[in-house]
Amino acid sequence: MSRLTGPAALFLALLALFLPPAAHGPAAQASIIQITSPQGRIASTGPVRIVAQIRAATESAAEMEIDAVRFYVDDQLVGEDREGPVYAVQWADKNPFAPVSIRVEAVRGDLAVGVDAVTLPALDITDESRVASVLLDVSVLDEEGRYVSQLTRDHFAVSEDGKAQTIELMDAALVPTTHTLLVDTSNSMSYRFDFVRRVARRMGSSMKSNDQMVVLPFASSLGPMTGPTTNLAAIASAVEALQSKGGTAIADAIIATSERLESLDGRHIIVLITDGYDEQSTARFEQAMEAVRRLHGTLYTIGINGAAGVSIRGREALKQLAAGTGGKAFFPSRDEELPVVHDKVAADVASRYLLTYTPTNQDRDGLWRKIQVKTGNPLLTVRTREGYFAAAPTPIKPTLEFVARDTNHRPVAINAGDLVVVEDGVEQKVTSFQEAVAPVSIVMALDKSGSMRGEEEAVKAAAGAFIDALRPEDALGVLGFSEGAEWLADVAPYRTWSRHAIAQYKTFGGTALYDGIGLALERLEGVKGRRAIVVMTDGKDEDNPGKGPGSKLTFQEISQRLSQTDIAIYAIGLGKGVDKLTLEHLAEVTNGEAYFPSDVTRLADEYRRVVEDLRRRYIVGYTSTNSKRDGKWRTVELKSRLDGLVIASRGGYEAPAR
Numbered sequence: 118m119s120r121l122t123g124p125a126a127l128f129l130a131l132l133a134l135f136l137p138p139a140a141h142g143p144a145a146q147a148s149i150i151q152i153t154s155p156q157g158r159i160a161s162t163g164p165v166r167i168v169a170q171i172r173a174a175t176e177s178a179a180e181m182e183i184d185a186v187r188f189y190v191d192d193q194l195v196g197e198d199r200e201g202p203v204y205a206v207q208w209a210d211k212n213p214f215a216p217v218s219i220r221v222e223a224v225r226g227d228l229a230v231g232v233d234a235v236t237l238p239a240l241d242i243t244d245e246s247r248v249a250s251v252l253l254d255v256s257v258l259d260e261e262g263r264y265v266s267q268l269t270r271d272h273f274a275v276s277e278d279g280k281a282q283t284i285e286l287m288d289a290a291l292v293p294t295t296h297t298l299l300v301d302t303s304n305s306m307s308y309r310f311d312f313v314r315r316v317a318r319r320m321g322s323s324m325k326s327n328d329q330m331v332v333l334p335f336a337s338s339l340g341p342m343t344g345p346t347t348n349l350a351a352i353a354s355a356v357e358a359l360q361s362k363g364g365t366a367i368a369d370a371i372i373a374t375s376e377r378l379e380s381l382d383g384r385h386i387i388v389l390i391t392d393g394y395d396e397q398s399t400a401r402f403e404q405a406m407e408a409v410r411r412l413h414g415t416l417y418t419i420g421i422n423g424a425a426g427v428s429i430r431g432r433e434a435l436k437q438l439a440a441g442t443g444g445k446a447f448f449p450s451r452d453e454e455l456p457v458v459h460d461k462v463a464a465d466v467a468s469r470y471l472l473t474y475t476p477t478n479q480d481r482d483g484l485w486r487k488i489q490v491k492t493g494n495p496l497l498t499v500r501t502r503e504g505y506f507a508a509a510p511t512p513i514k515p516t517l518e519f520v521a522r523d524t525n526h527r528p529v530a531i532n533a534g535d536l537v538v539v540e541d542g543v544e545q546k547v548t549s550f551q552e553a554v555a556p557v558s559i560v561m562a563l564d565k566s567g568s569m570r571g572e573e574e575a576v577k578a579a580a581g582a583f584i585d586a587l588r589p590e591d592a593l594g595v596l597g598f599s600e601g602a603e604w605l606a607d608v609a610p611y612r613t614w615s616r617h618a619i620a621q622y623k624t625f626g627g628t629a630l631y632d633g634i635g636l637a638l639e640r641l642e643g644v645k646g647r648r649a650i651v652v653m654t655d656g657k658d659e660d661n662p663g664k665g666p667g668s669k670l671t672f673q674e675i676s677q678r679l680s681q682t683d684i685a686i687y688a689i690g691l692g693k694g695v696d697k698l699t700l701e702h703l704a705e706v707t708n709g710e711a712y713f714p715s716d717v718t719r720l721a722d723e724y725r726r727v728v729e730d731l732r733r734r735y736i737v738g739y740t741s742t743n744s745k746r747d748g749k750w751r752t753v754e755l756k757s758r759l760d761g762l763v764i765a766s767r768g769g770y771e772a773p774a775r
Contacts, residue, residue, distance in 0.1 A: 149231035150186065150223040152426070153532040157549025158213045158240040158739060166552040168205045169221040169233065170530070182225060189220040203530060207554065213240040250285065253472040254384060254415050254443055255490055255501040256465060262754065264468035265497060275474055276489045278692040282474040293383040294466070295345055296324060297331040299374055301391035302340065303365040312421060312455070314356050319459045331378070332356060335370035336363030337397045345381060366389055368398035371405035375412040378439040381748050385414030386466055389438070393420050394430020402434045406441045416442040417462050422538050443502040472658055483509040506661055510744035513773065518553050518647065518683070519708070519755050519766035520734045526710060528733035529762065536764075537756040549738035555589040557731055558608055560637035561615070564654035565597040566628040568694070573622055574715045576653070577719035580619045583651070584612055586728040594640065595619065598633030599626035600667065608640060631668035634686070634703070641684050649709070651727055653689040653720070657696030672699065676706065683767050685709040687727045691717060708765045748774035
């Protein structure tokens with residue numbers, strides 16, 4: 118291989134030493150090395166093959182000789198490969214629920230001449246639990262607008278979408294409250310910013326011992342968050358540090374705040390201080406209201422006169438935001454009104470009843486559920502949030518094993534960026550991609566019919582070569598079929614068993630091909646993980662005289678069973694009498710391959726092709742855009758962006774049922 122020499126080589130080497138690890142994207146194309154697998158996590162622990170390939174930006178860089186590629190996981194060296202141009206090491210991903218960083222360095226001599234890095238995010242933990250209890254923040258007022266206290270649980274009736282619910286708890290003292298001050302610090306607020314600080318300072322005085330506070334400034338985006346904390350000094354310093362600058366994005370800020378608070382349990386009180394001018398939000402106020410509802414929070418809005426006062430439109434929006442979440446809107450115009458506003462908010466919070474119930478409707482459909490709370494006295498007014506959004510459906514995250522083959526049916530390397538995933542006509546976003554390196558459970562099914570007489574030694578030698586090519590962790594079983602089908606060695610990683618079975622190979626009788634495949638299926642259907650059947654035959658399914666089927670099972674029965682599994686069939690058909698169409702069909706529908714050597718002397722070559730195909734497989738994962746858990750079959754088409762490649766996979770998956 119030619120080397121890049123002179124000043125250009127020295128420049129590239131020095132540049133690689135001082136550049137930070139490359140991230141995937143446009144910048145990654147400048148590196149001569151690129152991590153192509155893995156890209157994302159799958160829901161299992163075990164071995165992962167880290168793969169890097171030369172991906173030069175220029176022809177001269179492409180010709181640079183690489184001595185080795187070093188692989189690091191969380192800055193720890195896990196291996197080195199000198200056998201490129203596709204470089205790889207195996208690494209055990211023992212904890213996919215923690216993020217991990219992977220870095221590769223292309224090395225020439227003592228210099229790193231190329232570097233690439235990816236960060237694998239932690240695998241999402243999917244919550245399959247029942248819909249949690251709903252917390253209602255309720256206030257009751259009499260005809261004069263005064264708060265009504267000393268009501269008991271028996272005074273209330275709760276319904277959801279018109280169906281009565283059972284109140285389980287009514288005790289405000291048991292539920293901690295997070296008070297969030299969401300403060301508008303945009304330029305339009307600079308005129309009254311001292312007033313803003315005074316409002317914010319007073320809000321901390323109403324917290325109970327188990328409450329906590331958060332301060333969040335915003336302008337065109339959220340500023341740095343202080344809290345959650347019970348330390349009033351920390352809150353005071355955060356308030357004093359507030360400075361006005363930038364534009365205003367009220368709706369966006371409410372949504373972002375609700376998302377930040379999702380991980381905090383208990384009751385949520387958000388106090389929004391603003392002049393109501395929203396200039397830069399991409400979201401609508403209705404979406405902001407929905408975000409607070411999803412948080413099960415209560416929003417109080419304090420509209421103060423900024424540089425241009427509070428607009429009519431802004432005033433109405435603040436009223437609707439508060440009312441839609443069970444809160445109140447206030448519009449103090451003078452400093453003297455500040456204590457009144459604070460006292461009203463504090464009284465409203467303190468005078469509320471907290472009711473909880475577990476919905477009778479446990480569907481995770483993400484839909485809006487309307488809530489109604491009543492008392493037995495029609496003269497009393499009950500104020501609470503109007504409803505909530507049910508939990509979204511549990512995401513469906515299918516993974517599919519596939520192989521990419523060229524026009525000569527040879528497996529080829531492929532990257533995640535070369536792949537297009539389409540489920541039921543809708544393109545999906547790939548979230549994980551890696552080589553399939555998990556162990557494979559294989560059944561070798563050998564034709565022992567009389568027509569194989571005279572070829573026994575060649576069959577034994579080829580089968581032995583196949584055993585030698587397998588990895589130690591792969592499990593292998595051997596069966597033979599002639600007049601019927603029988604096990605010669607059970608599926609296990611013990612090669613002594615399979616070698617002994619091969620040594621006993623003898624020929625006689627007819628060809629019960631379907632019974633042989635059926636027996637292999639019966640054994641593998643109870644095995645987890647990757648599975649394959651390698652069947653070798655020189656004929657079609659028939660009895661010894663050749664006048665009819667040799668199997669009890671039919672072709673239709675075998676096809677039906679294969680369509681319900683992800684077991685790949687690799688068929689090797691010898692000679693002119695082989696049933697080529699049947700073997701090709703069985704291989705095609707199972708994401709396998711069919712080979713037809715001219716004679717038994719080529720049998721070992723075809724076994725090697727089977728091993729190569731099994732080792733060049735990939736696993737792609739994505740979160741389906743269709744979250745319905747209906748138990749129906751989803752058709753998945755995997756396509757390559759590269760010309761001349763054919764992607765073979767199972768062709769879909771069965772969605773989980775409810």
